Amino acid sequence: MSGSSETTPFALELSGIAKNFGSVAALKDISFTLRKGEFLTMLGPSGSGKTTTLRIIAGFMQPDRGDVRMHGVSVAGAPPNRRNIGMVFQDYALFPHMSVADNVAFPLLARGCDKADAARRAAAMLDVVGLSGFGPRSVRQLSGGQGQRVALARALVFGPELVLLDEPMAALDKKLRGTMQTEILRIVKQLGATVISVTHDQEEALVMSDRIALFENGALAQIGTPQALYETPSNPFVADFIGEANVLEGRVGAGNTIAGAGWRTGAGHHALPGAGEAVRIAIRPEKIHLADEGEAGVEVTLRQSTYLGVEYRLLVTLADGTPLQVRNRDMRRLAGLQPGETVRLTWAPEDLIVLRGA
Structure with a gap:
């Protein structure tokens, strides 16, 4: 300055x-x-x-x-x-x-x-x-x-x-x-x-x-x-409040990972508490993608698919029933999905938000 x-x-x-x-x-x-x-x-x-x-x-x-x-x-x-x-x-x-x-x-x-x-x-x-x-x-x-x-x-x-x-x-x-x-x-x-x-x-x-x-x-x-x-x-x-966010609660695992009920993710560059500690993360709907064949991902159940012209808005649930909002523009792959189907989702570890506070 x-x-x-x-x-x-x-x-x-x-x-x-x-x-x-x-x-x-x-x-x-x-x-x-x-x-x-x-x-x-x-x-x-x-x-x-x-x-x-x-x-x-x-x-x-x-x-x-x-x-x-x-x-x-x-x-x-x-x-x-x-x-x-x-x-x-x-x-x-x-x-x-x-x-x-x-x-x-x-x-x-x-x-x-x-x-x-x-x-x-x-x-x-x-x-x-x-x-x-x-x-x-x-x-x-x-x-x-x-x-x-x-x-x-x-x-x-x-x-x-x-x-x-x-x-x-x-x-x-x-x-x-x-x-x-x-x-x-x-x-x-x-x-x-x-x-x-x-x-x-x-x-x-x-x-x-x-x-x-x-x-x-x-x-x-x-x-x-x-x-x-x-x-x-x-x-x-x-x-x-700022935009939309999926908030998940999990625990810190080995190798800078976080796991919850039916899901696990790498934390990339994020600094985490010690192994076994509870942690809360957020992931924006537009940062979540359909996993490619052979790519690791989180299995979810599709509950609702809404066509919005330039994108689809998906409501899916994790294994424990936790809902996730997804916004994605992979129009061809998403067009054929039906409610009740199991799909695999993925996201980049650097796109995670590690939340502090209550």
Whole structure:
């Protein structure tokens, strides 16, 4: 790390944030940092603490303990309008009685900008979000995707230090969500914006984020790049929440192997506990393949085969009845399989994930 980066304050720093609602601990010691220009997604199931954290960052709620700093300066206790934060709400919260241009110009006028300059900057921001010429329209005339772009333009037009997105894709259909993910990324990267987004959609988080902060029961389960959370999850919850994972329980055998009821696998380069110790592993459905003739594998019983166009999704069971999900594109071999058949599966030892924690 260079000397300049070591002395530059983080765009945002949360330290030991805790929040209780009565006897319920909504947040437990939440700490992380965010660099300028970074896109962080706070991900997790409902009730995991991500929205409460967002509200504390925005200033809509105060923590019971801990501090929030922006560029090295504490903003604890500062109201939302003193934090220089832009926000896109789940329902966009556009002013229905205003035109598109007036919605975008509103934060500038509220900050004392003169009308001519505000109009010019609003028009320029509408051009950035791909809505050039939409200024005179009523927001009632906009589609969902257009409304989202107007809300994003309004959040970005005054050059905020931080932009918060609260479930930004929730109101959009699946096809439009994919388009808008790409568009939002283009816009915020073009402007160099620092962004925190909240979602419960793990695919959205994987697509859009520089890093993901995964919440579980008010705590941070893991924070890191999408690749790190997918390929090296810290515990079974992370493995199961990010993508799909088959979790198996076994014991360490000789020669760096792991065995369970009716199955055995090499562990490759993975460091394991001592022989005889219990161990939990995960294997992604797309990493499991049909064994070739003569190749060692695990015998399973096919329970269900679903054709998905580009791949088959298989549900199989091990000898003890443990289910496994398999996603495979060996279309010709899979097409003829019938429920009840015995097949042999295999995977590369390096594709195993050795899980730590509960």
